[in-house]
């Protein structure tokens with residue numbers, strides 16, 4: 001047990017009997033063991049910031065930190081950050097930073113991401129008017145992400161606004177970005193084999209289909225946003241969901257121009273990138289091609305040229321040196337149909353010949 005918002009105050013260890021169902025009994029146990037004289041009007045928060053009540057007492061886990069609040073104050077999110085020691089930076093993009101950190105109590109590794117929300121506000125003139133609703137919008141989206149539980153999607157443990165940032169505390173993934181992994185494999189050949197590609201692509205399809213079924217569109221699928229959890233088994237985890245249109249802003253940022261190569265034609269033509277499932281499907285086609293060839297199908301020496309190629313150029317499989325089966329080529333062509341209406345749907349992928357073949 002710790003004090004809410006008072007990191008310096010000593011914590012107390014309490015042994016709870018297993019069958020507690022009332023806050024009043026909970027307080028009695030604490031008073032007995034700590035020598036404190038807490039009244040029944042005292043508040044407690046779980047480590048995630050939920051107020052403890054009779055109904056959720058049973059959810060407390062072994063060794064969970066409980067925060068004590070004597071003055072009726074709201075849960076202080078600094079409690080959560082206090083639980084971790086920052087180890088090193090993992091990445092820095094246009095919208096904030098990601099750090100590797102470790103839980104002080106149990107040693108568990110996490111990644112903490114700060115998304116700068118003032119950036120979003122500044123892109124509008126009405127900073128003060130917009131700000132509250134903007135934070136709210138971003139917060140709602142991150143809360144939706146917290147509900148996603150899938151073996152190939154990075155688990156989001158906590159999310160909360162803090163000063164000018166939205167903080168995301170998530171599972172740490174150790175194997176690096178798929179982009180980097182493919183690069184290392186290019187050195188000793190031409191990207192991944194079809195079998196390895198299928199291994200990874202299957203997980204990508206499962207994860208994205210899980211999201212689409214829950215009306216979540218990733219919006220920023222690309223080889224940098226797929227992390228390898230296990231390099232032997234080639235297990236991947238999806239990170240960095242486009243939040244509240246952030247993917248649109250990102251592609252304008254030169255430091256994250258990587259998003260351009262995966263942009264769907266319709267996203268380049270529209271004023272704002274629409275969050276349609278079809279833009280994720282297109283990006284999956286690009287990633288499939290990238291794994292096999294180690295390069296993107298639509299390239300160019302200028303941004304304009306890349307965009308021109310995405311809009312007009314047909315996919316080429318003449319990277320010469322490498323032979324790709326006809327069925328795999330057909331799948332890529334179906335995913336990279338310029339017209340989103342003609343593009344394959346998730347069901348078509350599951351029914352696809354190459355995809356189904358083990």
Ligand SMILES: Nc1ncnc2c1ncn2[C@@H]1O[C@H](COP(=O)(O)OP(=O)(O)O)[C@@H](O)[C@H]1O
Nearest residue numbers: 090091092093094098111171172173224239240
């Ligand atoms: N959960 C994580 N585990 C390990 N590394 C991560 C994690 N999340 C992000 N990273 C690293 O930080 C980089 C940037 O994170 P990301 O969420 O993609 O932010 P950005 O919006 O800057 O692209 C990632 O490409 C990856 O290398």
Ligand SMILES: [Mg+2]
Nearest residue numbers: 093224225240
């Ligand atoms: Mg990213």
